[in-house]
Amino acid sequence: MLQQKTRQMKQSGPHYFEPTGPNAPKWYIVDANDQVVGRLASTLAKVLIGKHKTSYTRHADSGDFVIVINAEKVVLTRNKWKNKIYRDYSGYISGLKEKTAEELLKRHPEQILERAVQGMLNKTNLSRHQLKKLKVYAGTAHPHAAQNPQPLPKSATRRSVIGMKPKKAS
Numbered sequence: 001m002l003q004q005k006t007r008q009m010k011q012s013g014p015h016y017f018e019p020t021g022p023n024a025p026k027w028y029i030v031d032a033n034d035q036v037v038g039r040l041a042s043t044l045a046k047v048l049i050g051k052h053k054t055s056y057t058r059h060a061d062s063g064d065f066v067i068v069i070n071a072e073k074v075v076l077t078r079n080k081w082k083n084k085i086y087r088d089y090s091g092y093i094s095g096l097k098e099k100t101a102e103e104l105l106k107r108h109p110e111q112i113l114e115r116a117v118q119g120m121l122n123k124t125n126l127s128r129h130q131l132k133k134l135k136v137y138a139g140t141a142h143p144h145a146a147q148n149p150q151p152l153p154k155s156a157t158r159r160s161v162i163g164m165k166p167k168k169a170s
């Protein structure tokens with residue numbers, strides 16, 4: 001005989017995660033100082049989705065929380081600071097606003113990394129929920145000291161991303 005879902009299960013949906021236990025979400029901290037945006041964003045997306053865990057499930061939220069500090073010191077390769085354009089559309093006629101990466105870095109340095117990670121997640125309700133677990137800050141200070149964030153584990157990082165210094169243009 002089939003059991004009917006309880007009211008609490010219907011409300012929680014796929015966004016429910018274990019508050020305690022071995023699969024409970026952990027808090028990680030990443031320093032974005034001199035990191036290439038795309039490479040760092042792919043690592044962060046993998047952690048937010050939960051693909052670095054053995055308990056990964058496609059339809060459930062099994063990812064972890066990630067705190068990124070020093071977002072204003074990220075690096076874009078080649079001439080993307082001037083050529084990469086971020087577009088926002090208000091929905092009205094002539095409501096298109098365009099900003100270069102350089103302008104976006106001056107006004108909202110966190111958005112460069114947030115938009116890069118958002119582009120690497122699926123476009124679903126679950127991924128919108130997972131994106132809320134990404135906390136990006138321009139400086140070194142963050143209000144999440146009570147969560148006791150740990151550095152990102154080696155299993156979640158690519159060898160060529162965290163700790164690698166980009167080549168300087170000559």
